[in-house]
Amino acid sequence: METLELLLQGFTTALQPEYLLYAFIGVLLGTAVGVLPGIGPAMTVALLLPLTYSLDVTAAIIVFAGIYYGGMYGGSTTSILLNTPGESASIVTALEGNKMARMGRGASALATAAIGSFVAGTIATVLLTLLGPIVARWAVQLGPADYFALMIVAFLTVGALLGSSAWRGIASLAIGLFIGLIGTDLLTGQARFTFGSAQLGDGIDVVLVAVGLFALGEALYVASRLRGGQIPLIPITKGWRNWMRKSDWARSWKPWLRGTAIGFPIGTIPAGGADVATFLSYATERKLAKGENKKQFGNGAIEGVAGPESANNAAAAGVLVPLLTLGIPTTATAAIILSAFQTYGIQPGPRLFEDQPVLVWALIASLYIGNTILVVLNLPLVGMWVKLLQIPRPYLYAGILVFAGLGAFAANFTVFDIGVLFVLGVIGFFLRRLGFPIAPLVIGAILGPMAEAQLRKAMQLGNSDPMYLVESPFSIFAYGSIAVFIGLSIWLGARRKKYEARLAAETAASETSAMAAVDAEILEHEEHAEHAEASERGAPSEAGDRSDSPPDTR
């Protein structure tokens, strides 16, 4: 009950016209930037950070909530409409949606993604609302040794278990930890790794790390291997009138709910957020599908869009549980949000719910609002997103460079930061070239100093006895869970590899005409009433027409 009251108070704050406008701007910008190809959620948040520099804290946080959800959603539009092999991580998500778009069912794919994101986002936000205060109340009892244990778990799962290669992840994590070390040691006041530079004495701003690695690093990397020729955009051909067939609803609602059930818990544990969740959801949907629907997997099955997209958004909300209640980011995006909070003097953690109730509940309320704005905005504005996808690439990446420069310069108004950003960008460039994951580096840079502080506090409390670190039941549990995580990730990694290899083989074989045939066949077998309805709209004949012509690439 208390929670409900606090939430209502949050809504009274967030629903003020001014803040509502900020939420709107946040969602719009987040989606717009997230839609741009080559820009993931982490880069979206990093690039838009400067916009919030001079807003008041509540407004800034509301804008962030919008950007976060908007950026998460924006990516799915890109993968559905752009006919290029995306990042290997999003391959399962993009697969079915992309195929649907090639059959001329892009509108349905976008719609099920949007509605699924809304359903999952709302349910997951409700869970966050209920769970947040409970976890926070419990977390207050945790001591420095417990926090240190949690951070070690986060380091290991993010660094070692999520990427394709454990050592590459740990190397990336170590670079991040090193970047976190640069600066003045808070406890003893000693300069560490500053090379005698006064400007490095304050340490390297995490915003610079994020913008440098994600924005500049990515821009340099794309510059080195820019895909030439036309932009292979898949046009949305069908009108919005029949964006979701009756059967689409019937086939979508269960995957939405299952996606939420898979995504949220995975988001809350330090297991890598959306990536793992989308994959698991896809595998589940594929397994549960029956008959013709199962055959359609790999050829544009709507369940394969509905499930992973919901899982993605549910995980995004789940990530906020450890971030807000423990102050521990489990994804790169969360790490950037955490650093943004810190620039406003807010320290997420168990005391946040007690110390800053107005702020926390305004944030949670604006998550609900942002989610609603998202679904209302996205479907009608899809034409605009398509236009964004058509931005000529030289202009797009030159623009990203401008905003990276803006982000670096506007943080402290010194060109020294531009130089630091450049160095980080070059590091990011080579990490991408050589297949090192970026996320562990960002997590290491932000969580490293916090882990060191907790470790030293714990050692002080424990009178320098290292055994103190493993004395509390919680820390024992945390270290024990590492073993479980390792086992799970080996199992998951093997499954995923098998899956992706199979998918790649199937995808290469399938042709648009065959896909349309499968789709038409399924439509054929649906109950009579709907079939009639569908043929009235001319859906099957349209699908037939399209099967003769190769997918439009313009």
Added chain:
Amino acid sequence: MTNVAQAPDAPTGASGAPRSFRIESMVFVALLIALSVGILISATTIREPVGSASAIGARAFPYAVGGLMLLASVALLIAQLRGKYGEPDGGEDVDLESGTSWVTVGIVGIAFLSLLVTIPYLGWPIAVTILFAGAATALGAKRWWMTIIVGAIMGIVTQVAFAVGLNLSLPATGVFTSWIGI
């Protein structure tokens, strides 16, 4: 364990780890080893005030980080000697089939670095125009005058938006352009 790196001769999207890629991977790992040794050595020179309260001083964490980096990079070295290399990142606009265009990367990098000079000497709008036009042209924009126009618009819009909307004043002019007198 979950290593999906391909054997050198496997046909991969990375065109089977060509020689230049293997050399680059090796150099990078060598640099990492050098960095970790550097961290470990310079950690010994961090001053620790005598009688500091904590058992763990300012050096312990740097040692751990350097050690972790050394461990990981040596492990990578061994993996690469056995033919296990990483795979370059994919992406929507990334063409892994074609080779690296170092000239483009170089020009784009220089265009970005030019901000170091252009912001203090020419002011933000002109600095952005130069960065944008330089980078876009290097990336293959067809009409160079168009890149200048778009760059100038971006520079002015960000300048005005930050001044009006966010009350942050980017330097409108620099040392060489202060005569404009905005």
